[in-house]
Amino acid sequence: MTATVVDAPAAAARRVSLPRCYRFELVKLVSQWRIRLLVLACWIAPALFVAAVGEQSTLPTDTLFGRWMHATGWAGPLVMLGFAGTWALPLLTSVVAGDVFASEDRLGTWRHLLVAVRSPRRIFAAKSLAGLTVVLLLVAGLACSSTVGGLVAVGDQPLVGLDGHLLAPSDAAGRVLLAWACVLAPTLALAGIGLLGSVALGRSPMGLLLPALVALAMQLAQMLPLPVAVRLALPGYAFISWNGLFTSPEQLGPLLIGVAVGLVWAALATALAHLLFVRRDFTNPAYDGSGRRAVTTGLLPLAALAAVTVAVLTAATGATGSGIEQGKVERSLATAFAHLYRMQTRQLNRPAVTEAQLKATAACTKSDGQAAPNGPGNDWRCVVTWHLPGTAVAGTAIYQLDIASDGRFVADGDGPKEVNGYFLVRTPLGDAPNPLWQFDGGVELLDTTSKG
Template sequence: MTATVFRRVRVLRGYRFELVKLVSQWRIRLLGLVCWTAPGLFVAAVSRQSTLPVDTLFGRWMHATGWAGPLVMLGFAGTWALPLMISVVAGDVFAAEDRLGTWRHLLVAVRSPRRIFVAKSLASLSVILLLVAGLAVSSVAGGILAVGDQPLVGLDGHLLPPADAAARVLLAWVCVLAPVLALAAIGLLGSVALGRSPMGLLLPALVALALQLAQMLPLPVAARLALPGYAFVAWNRLFSSPAGAGPLLIAVVISLVWAVTATGLAYRLFVRRDFTDLSFDGSRRRAAMGLLSLAGLLVVTVGVVAMGTGATGSGIDQDKVQRSVATAFGHLYRLQTAQLHRPDVTEAQLRPTAACSRGGGRLEPRGPGNDWRCVVTWHLPGTEAAGSATYQLDLAPDGRYMADGDGPKEVNGYFLVRTATGDAPNPLWQFDGTVALLPTTPKG
């Protein structure tokens, strides 16, 4: 009599099986339909409106170029869409087997908890990447079809040619894949450790919400950069010249470290699980240990970032704000000059400078706040008198700010300028900018 030889199912076959299981669910199909259609329709509709989301980064340029829409969508996705989407996919991929009571059947078929973990993780990651691709492709298509392939105004006021804008938009979407992987790994950890508990499903969304709230607080810059969700906002530095890649690279690396650590914790919990316990409803103790491990990782990364960058305090000071505002004003002044068909000038000829203070000079000029006031001064060739314009700044803790023109009216006091072809949006009325949080000179 010949003994029967049982072979374990290969990972690739298990991956295909888990992928089919995921895409056969109605909620995953609905998510796919929404991600591949809704962003394009939204961007196209908003770009045609007379009122634009000027309180959103790049929202004020949606009428001028199709490359602004994907960035507006990226900001919204990083805040709400991506965390919820990850919760639905990664937060439920293991817990679903607990609800249905199918672990015994799956183990008999596959005969390897390790391969089950790898197959489920890869399948959920594939679905998440497909949904992210849908958000990006749909929003780009909607913007280009509705507005066109026009230059994009960067966060320091300079014009990005269409090809350059397209490359940076693509790179921004690629960079946010790092925090997406981190949240997906946290979702896997919650799904493994908490079983049928709804908290496992909600864990990625709750962690993302906590990270967003932390970014709104006046944290030290080292702690801000060490948060795994910072890459959701750090991509904006790609749209300044020169591109501030330092904080973005740090944010991407931190997110990937979190992704590897959380996945490793989930794997360890899964392969040590007792699948003979049919009443298993998650291990709160193991979940707590996993969260404590991630908290320890945060402490370590804060220390590494602080020592490696020399960053202290909020990273926002008077000199940085003045340089950023003066640079953006110089670029946008040239844009307004072209609108009005005046003789072109260069930034070197304008020599723009900014004098900024907080609270009317009563507060120390550093840190975030909505009480910054800047007076920009510039010079025109052939004239001795200097021009000046006033801006009120709302400066966020992550270094992004909105400058609101406060006169004179002919420069920045009105949202339209009168051109030869009719009224056009005034680029100097309001503009967005960003302050580099890391030191601009090497430490020591």
């Protein structure tokens, strides 16, 4: 008797869905001790820092809005935003996005993952979404924690804008939230670069460091006297241009350009990372990245995007120089002085006056008139003139300006003493900080707001 063997049809293996794969990758990420530590730090440390600074006698006046941290709780999240854009967010994206693919190379688990999921595209999407979720969680922690710390320590008081005008607490809250939302664009650009480095460089530590190195290069570039179009074409410009939300009227042109450029960089870098990933040979367990492919498929397209962006912005805006010109500096200084003069008037219980009545103007020179009155530098000298109702003699005040390449300036009062020559003023309630002694301002690099 012979036995007949009947082969049962092989059961079709179930496909792992993207949501299930995403949950798996997210659990893998948050189970790492360094990710948990970062999440904990981002949700606790900013509140402690802002609250501690609010109790100190000295303030971080070299940071935008730092000099107002004793006056309102809304200054705290803006100080933290400046720090995050410079240091925290590039490092966070490096740790998360820069390691999300490279960790599989170090552990040698690609073959196991491919057998389980059987779709490189689905693996890439799941890992990218998991990394994005963690990055958003970290950014939300920085924003919420610093805001809570500032409001608890100082209170819900009006915020002095970058041009000296007062923002009501509700208005300040909306703008602070919008500022943090705007920096998501350059953060996503760095995350996309991190994904690209993690895929292209394999287990090499350079993939992990790539977002931080790119952010550092952009910061150094912003310190140089670059043309406006080149400055705007950098994907990290929204880390700076959010301060345009705190002027009246808002300087939205540079901000919108910075957000758009950041999103385009994020999309292209992620697409290039996907292209490299699906073309990779996973049968080689000793794969350590492809330098040639990283250059041809990664670096060159991003360099081409930067060149095209510079050309488009130059043609669209017509801006060729630094954007810092004598007329802009004078208008910015006079506007800020008029707003802050009204604040000083209220402190001293003097008769109320409006900006229109003051008719404040400024006359500025650079290097005592020996240099062309344009471009950044700490050698700007300005004389502000204003008129009080019923007074025939005009008032004057002298300021020394230090203007950075990105248009931000610090105006340092140089007399007369009773106006801006001393850091305290005597009020009926005691000594108070003199708002005219030293203040921050900004020169709009693009002519996108009205001059009125």
